[in-house]
Amino acid sequence: xxxxxxxQRDLVEQMPLIxxxxxxxxxxxxxxxxxxxxxxxxxxxxxNSPYRWVRSLIQGYIxxxxxxxxxxxxFLMYYGLPQWGLKLSPFLVAxxxxxxxxxxxxxxxxxTARNGLDPTEIESARAQGFGRGQxxxxxxxxxxxxxxxxxxxxxCIGNLKDSSVAFLIQYTEFFARIQELAATNFQFxxxxxxxxxxxxxxxxxxxxxxxxxxxxxxxxxLGR
Amino acid sequence: xxxxxxxxxxxxxxNHTVLDGVNLDLQKGEMKVVMGPSGCxxxxxxxxxxxxxxxxxxxILVRDQDIMGAEVDVRALRQSIGFVFQQxxxxxxxTVLGNVMLGLxxxxxxxxxxxxxxALFQLNHLEMADHRDKYPSQISGGxxxxxxxxxxxxxxxxxxxxxxxxxxxxxxxxxxxxxxxNRLNREGVTLLCxxxxxxxxxxxxxxxxxxxxxVIRADxxxxxxxxxxxxxxxRAFFGEKEGRS
Numbered sequence: 001x002x003x004x005x006x007x008q009r010d011l012v013e014q015m016p017l018i019x020x021x022x023x024x025x026x027x028x029x030x031x032x033x034x035x036x037x038x039x040x041x042x043x044x045x046x047x048n049s050p051y052r053w054v055r056s057l058i059q060g061y062i063x064x065x066x067x068x069x070x071x072x073x074x075f076l077m078y079y080g081l082p083q084w085g086l087k088l089s090p091f092l093v094a095x096x097x098x099x100x101x102x103x104x105x106x107x108x109x110x111x112t113a114r115n116g117l118d119p120t121e122i123e124s125a126r127a128q129g130f131g132r133g134q135x136x137x138x139x140x141x142x143x144x145x146x147x148x149x150x151x152x153x154x155x156c157i158g159n160l161k162d163s164s165v166a167f168l169i170q171y172t173e174f175f176a177r178i179q180e181l182a183a184t185n186f187q188f189x190x191x192x193x194x195x196x197x198x199x200x201x202x203x204x205x206x207x208x209x210x211x212x213x214x215x216x217x218x219x220x221x222l223g224r
Numbered sequence: 225x226x227x228x229x230x231x232x233x234x235x236x237x238x239n240h241t242v243l244d245g246v247n248l249d250l251q252k253g254e255m256k257v258v259m260g261p262s263g264c265x266x267x268x269x270x271x272x273x274x275x276x277x278x279x280x281x282x283x284i285l286v287r288d289q290d291i292m293g294a295e296v297d298v299r300a301l302r303q304s305i306g307f308v309f310q311q312x313x314x315x316x317x318x319t320v321l322g323n324v325m326l327g328l329x330x331x332x333x334x335x336x337x338x339x340x341x342x343a344l345f346q347l348n349h350l351e352m353a354d355h356r357d358k359y360p361s362q363i364s365g366g367x368x369x370x371x372x373x374x375x376x377x378x379x380x381x382x383x384x385x386x387x388x389x390x391x392x393x394x395x396x397x398x399x400x401x402x403x404x405x406n407r408l409n410r411e412g413v414t415l416l417c418x419x420x421x422x423x424x425x426x427x428x429x430x431x432x433x434x435x436x437x438x439v440i441r442a443d444x445x446x447x448x449x450x451x452x453x454x455x456x457x458x459r460a461f462f463g464e465k466e467g468r469s
Contacts, residue, residue: 124313127274128327128379129303138330142317219317220359 007187011194014181021177022198028173029160031095036102036159037152043107044144045136048114058107065104071165073097078169090171098159098166105155106148113147114140146217153210157203164199174198225288227252227383227414228273233282235268242268244438245282250383250416255409257425258418260435261461266418267310269435270385273416274305287382303331306376306384311392312368314360314375320347321356324375331379346374350404365393366400373404377413384408386417390424402427422446422462434458 011018047058065073074097077088088096117140125135145152167176175195182191228250235243242265250256260266271277273284275291275298284291291301314323324343328334334342347353350370355363363371369389376384389405390398398421405428409415418435419425425432426446434442434449442449442458450462 118311118313118316120309120311120313121315123276124307124309125315127276127302127305127307127309128375129299129301129331130327131299134330138326139315139317146317220362 006185007190010181010185014177014184018174018177018181021172021174024172025160025163025174026202028091028094028098028163028166028171029156032098032102032163033156033159035095035099036106036155039099039103040106040110041141043103044110044114047107047111048136048140050132062104062108062111065101066108070097070101070162071168073101074165074169090166090169093169094163094166094171098162102155102159106152109148109151109155110144113144113151116147117143146219149214149217150210153206153213157206157210160202160206161199225252226250226285227254227287228416229283229285229288230269230273231283231285233269233272233284234280235265235272235277236280241438243272243279246435246438246440248433248440250414252382252414253409253412255405255415255428256417257429257432258416258435258440259420259422259425259432259461260418261420264435265438266420266435267387270307270387270416270418273385274302274307276302303327303379304382306373306379306381308369308372308376308384308386308389310388312360312365312372314368314371316360319357319359320352320363320371323360323371324378327375327379343374343378346378347371349377350374366397369393369401370404373408377408383414383416386415386419388419388421389417390419390421395423398423399427434461 043058043061046054047062049055049058074093077093077097078090081088121139122135125139130138163173164175166173167179170176178191178195182188226249228248230246230248233243233246233248234241246265246269248256248258248269258266258269268277272279273286273291279292286301286304289296291298314320315326318326321340321343324346325336325339328339328342329336332339344353344356347356350373352367352370352374355367355371360368360371369392373384386405390401393401402424405415405417409428417424417428429446431443431445432449433440434444436458441455442453444453446462449458451459453459453462
């Protein structure tokens with residue numbers, strides 16, 4: 001293969017764009033990880049509402065967003081909404097779409113973890129005179145979050161990888177820039193291998209961070 | 225004036241009647257023991273007093289206030305009744321100190337320093353201050369119970385109620401629990417204890433109430449209940465274990 005020098009030249013030439021794309025990727029990942037987490041907490045809070053209709057609504061939300069591919073949602077908003085006169089930027093569509101999707105997954109992890117709580121601790125908190133909100137804030141949430149650390153950090157790793165989907169709605173993130181690089185010299189194998197390597201490197205960093213978080217949040221004397 | 229006065233308390237779950245007209249008086253400074261076989265409604269009785277379970281009918285007066293009244297602040301009522309659960313129910317994500325402090329901080333609005341001082345005072349009182357930084361999973365059952373008692377006492381309750389205090393402990397712990405209860409009662413703590421542990425009852429009370437099939441069937445000394453009660457089953461319940469204790 002004589003493509004190496006050409007590929008290298010194009011790579012160096014397009015490096016500023018690729019780095020800008022990488023920054024976009026990281027930006028989107030961080031934003032949707034935070035918003036998806038926070039909105040997930042809200043969804044989780046209402047999943048235990050005393051009102052049946054609220055619980056049904058939340059269950060419907062979770063089922064809908066886990067049950068539909070994210071790409072469909074993104075296309076619906078990016079290509080579909082303009083037909084109703086609503087035009088959103090690729091960034092906004094990506095943030096909204098991912099947040100709704102990631103929040104549904106996070107809420108599902110948290111509700112699963114709630115099953116691992118000891119109901120007598122909740123009863124004990126009620127007997128002490130704590131209200132619903134206080135029990136959620138001081139008893140349920142600290143325990144559920146600890147139990148969910150592996151699932152929640154995995155979701156962040158998923159967010160980084162899935163953010164590449166955003167190139168399909170014209171969001172110029174890392175993978176979109178790699179596409180452009182590949183298109184200029186037709187060295188698809190090298191370009192995509194490079195992309196895979198970069199994602200792997202970033203994921204490895206996230207994994208190390210996740211391990212650290214798990215260590216910080218582990219309670220002495222308990223497995224988790 | 226009775227601290228707690230229960231009249232004609234009825235609790236039905238669906239068409240199953242658990243409490244069928246219970247009457248009970250608890251005086252300030254008293255230590256009262258309610259006994260009865262499993263499933264007799266002991267736990268339900270306790271849970272009615274702080275409205276963890278809503279009574280079907282009847283009246284419960286706590287310090288002369290009808291707790292079923294519409295204007296009653298249920299959460300304030302609960303704060304005035306210390307509840308020590310069978311499994312102690314410590315918050316597992318908090319240290320011993322944190323368990324006692326949480327209510328003081330979030331319910332009483334104390335500063336961290338105030339709450340810590342008050343919590344340490346109670347832990348000290350129950351000889352658990354050395355374990356302040358341990359988590360519930362790192363201490364024994366008896367120690368958990370002491371922390372649960374400290375957590376209840378820290379809120380300065382009018383009464384402390386115990387649900388089967390010895391059932392989650394080794395049988396050899398009964399003596400220790402009894403000594404602790406006697407000490408607390410001497411110090412002025414009002415206690416209401418439901419148990420089916422005859423050994424415990426005999427060490428902390430002369431008279432016991434016998435709850436069976438949803439009603440208080442007897443209020444007498446253990447000796448009379450074992451020897452002279454007209455009902456065979458009652459005599460059997462109290463007599464059977466007497467030799468062992």
